[in-house]
Amino acid sequence: MSVPVMTVPGEPPAPLSTAAVRATGLRKTYGSGETAVHALAGVDVAFAAGEFTAIMGPSGSGKSTLMHCLAGLDTATAGEVWLGGTDLTRLRDDELTKLRRQRIGFVFQSFNLLPVLDARDNIVLPMQLAGLRPDTAWMDSVVARLGLRERLGHRPHELSGGQQQRVAIARALLPRPDVVFADEPTGNLDSRSGAEVLGLLRSSVKETGQTVVMVTHDPVAAAYADRVVLLADGLLAGELSDPTAESVLDALRGLGA
């Protein structure tokens, strides 16, 4: 194990009222009749503010689908998704879009950045879309923490994969969103860059109280989180607090993955 496992002193699970995001009775069905696929078959889950949660589960278990529904990228077939006091399932597309600009941050596995824009423009893009000026001091501190100061004028194709992911994290953190979603953010990185990215996510939670929800396949990555939520066949299949790589592996073996 080359990456040290960080353990955080145990905290009680957040009560529903203080949850940054929560879903109740969430269902997502693709297709209909015989060929219907229940990607989410009724999920109740909550993510506390200021918590770093990892979602894990076998391939095809519905992790990405859950994240997309939570982030307002996709519409659920049934159920509710609450971001703070807002029910996302009741919003129209434009309202959802505007909400995503300021209250939700994203880091994807790949293709995170617009090729026509340089790093700085990519970072401020959501705020610009919202017609807001980024707080300079905050931006400086984010950029400095992510070590991007020298790279701001570069276009994505001039950056390494790890640097691109860091730009994406900076973009996600800049508007101080309610929650940052990351779908396999380290999937395309070597282990050193991956550890760097995970460390940055971890420290943003720790230092600024950012809420982060991350989908991952990697038990080592999951060990950076405060909590691991396990998914199987579109249903919750348990959860782990203060995970370590070993405990996550054990739990996954239990799911037959």
Add this chain to the structure above:
Amino acid sequence: MRSVLFAQVRAHVARLLASTLAVVIAVGFVVATLVLNETARSTVLNAVGAQYVGAAAVVTSDDGSSLADDADAVAGLSSVAAVAPSFETSIQAAVPGRTGSQYLFVGTVADDPALRWQRVSDGALPDRPGEVAVSDRARAAVGDVLTVTTYDAAGDESTSEVTVTGIVDLSGDPEAGLYGRAFVTPEQAREWGAADPLELRVAAAPGFSDEQVRTDTAAALGDRPVEVRTGSERAADAAAAMMGNTTALAAVLLVFGTVAVLVAGLVIANTFAVLLAQRTRELALLRCVGATARQVRRSVLGEAVVTGLASSTIGVAAGIGLAAAVSALAGGGESPIPLTGLSIPWYAPVAGVLVGTLVTLLAALAPARAATRVAPLAALRPVDPAPLRSRPGVLRLVLGLLLLLPGVGLMALGVAMGQVLIALPGGVLSFLGIVLLAQRAVPPVVAAAGRLAGRFGGVPAQLAAGNATRNPRRTAATATALLIGVTLTSAFVVGAASTRATAQAGLAAEFPTDIVVSSFDGALPASLLATLEDLDGVDRGAAVISADVTGPDGQPTWTFGVDAAATEPVLRSTEELALPVPGQALLPEWLAETWAVRDGDPVALGAPGQQRTFTALVVDSGQPLMLTADDLRAVAPETGLGELWLRLTDGEPDGQVGAVDRITDVVAEIDPAAQVTGLVTLRDQIDEVLDLLLLVVTGLLGIAVLIALIGVGNTLALSVVERRQENGLLRALGLTRGQLRGLLAWEAVLVAGVAAVLGVLVGGAYGLIGAASVLGEIGEIVLSVPWLQVAVIVAVATVAGLLASVLPARRAARTSPVSAIAG
């Protein structure tokens, strides 16, 4: 590979539409031009040559001597069935229900049915004296009794009455609308004072060929001063004499057709380039699975041939349809444009298919070569667009400059010398140069425009500016197609405006008076002017007095006296028609030569004892000697009213024709010997032809612009497909659907707007240069820029570009944000 080829064509029918349309239009234009030209030729042949087409041979007097005695000699030949001598004269005829009378030109109806060429639309041809058939222009009906006034050689008047038995259909004859025609038996024509015949039309006896009749007739007339031609030869000669300017028009149209083909070629090349760019992966995959470069090239070129053949065939049909429509629209009634029915020469469809297929094939060559250079590996990774500084880019730049600079030089020379034949190749060269350079020039301009747009349009406009310049080649190709269309349209619109302004000024200069009322004996009633000025449609008039003035050679000379103050407001232009000042004598060139007088010399005019000396001004005009009215009265004891010059109220051509008719009626009633010449009709007809031409050509070019806009839509659709992930990411990050549509709209507007503005600038320059060099041959040039139309072109192209973005934008907006992550 063939199966792949057909599968390709089938799969890409929608995308091939742009190039198909381009070929269809170019081929259609060429075919329509050829067909219309042939139709005009055969129409004129059938109308002007109508009297000859049915004759086996025609005998024409060479020296104006009578052929009356030769008719019998020819009629006696065994190969000849009948001979019809042509008697011609003119009469004044009063139609019941209309005041006044009109001039009718009288021709003969042959005794022999084989030589009767007149088609009647109503009634029948006359059989005996006292009967007449008239053309539509005479505005009489079958059964009307016309009162005819004729003058014999001594000038004595006699009156007779004839009954109208039929109406002759002269449609297709360009002169049918200018004056009325009457057809009577030879006896009646002679009675009306027809001179001896100068032409004999000969019918063949059964079993004899035209050529045989011609030979026999020529032999029989041996040493007589006559020309003997077959009927069809004579008809062709008559048509050729009439068609002089129609063939010039056809030449202009064909030059334009060439340009259209050239443009279509460029549009096709662009479309193919875009299509192949879209298919890079597909082609590379073909290479991966074992297709050789040659096979790929063959497949691409085969696709071009199939496209070319199919669309040229459609183009031929479209061209024939267009020609039929133009013929039906333009050739009806008393139109000055000689078009009846449709004559399709065999070479029109052949040329259409050949030109269309060849152009498509040639246009596809370069993209096909590029396609063969696709590496098999390109299937596995996206290829970067070749940077502009690559070798072909530099080659393009050098080649573009090599074409542009000499082209501009030639055009400057053409304008300076007023020689369109020098300016035209210059225009073609420089335009090709511009098309090549556009690849390099357009992207920076789009980028600059994008920065400007970013200030106003917010994030979507900024992103659009970035996107529009991202694939400079594709942007340039798209913009160039539109640029070509807009350039040509505006060149034509600006050129036509200048041509028309110049033509109008030229016509006004050449025919400064709308209407001239004249009499042979210089004795119009003094009250006529006031009567005519009161007529509806007449603006004002001026009296021109006339008298015989004794010249320096002692001979009487027919002289006009004009009052400059009263005359000037009547004239449309005094450029070609100078008016005398007191003490000045305007001498036409022939008179100055006779009197051996030069500009500025003194000339003594008047009867001995009454002589006064004038300063000569030699003018190039068809007018007689001209003095001021006061000067003329001083040197001639007795003056009469020689001519009345009238100016019509400006307005509709139809109203002006009505005014001409009213004037004719009034004049004929008051003074039947007076003649009314309405030059205004001629001016209107020329205007009408210009208008029609402008409409047809602008319409065609407008379609070319539309094709280019389909190209814009094509390119945007391609971008949408390619940027699916990116657009999804943008949506995820907070770009609303409306903003995404706005992004694509901005992109379209940037590309289309830049192309439109550049095109209008370049095209306007070409239009002015073209007009200057074409009209420089003719004389004074009036340059005119139709600002409104130019603004409309820019607006239409830009708005249409916006519309072209609607479908791709809708598709893009449907992209769910999830697709960014789904990959």
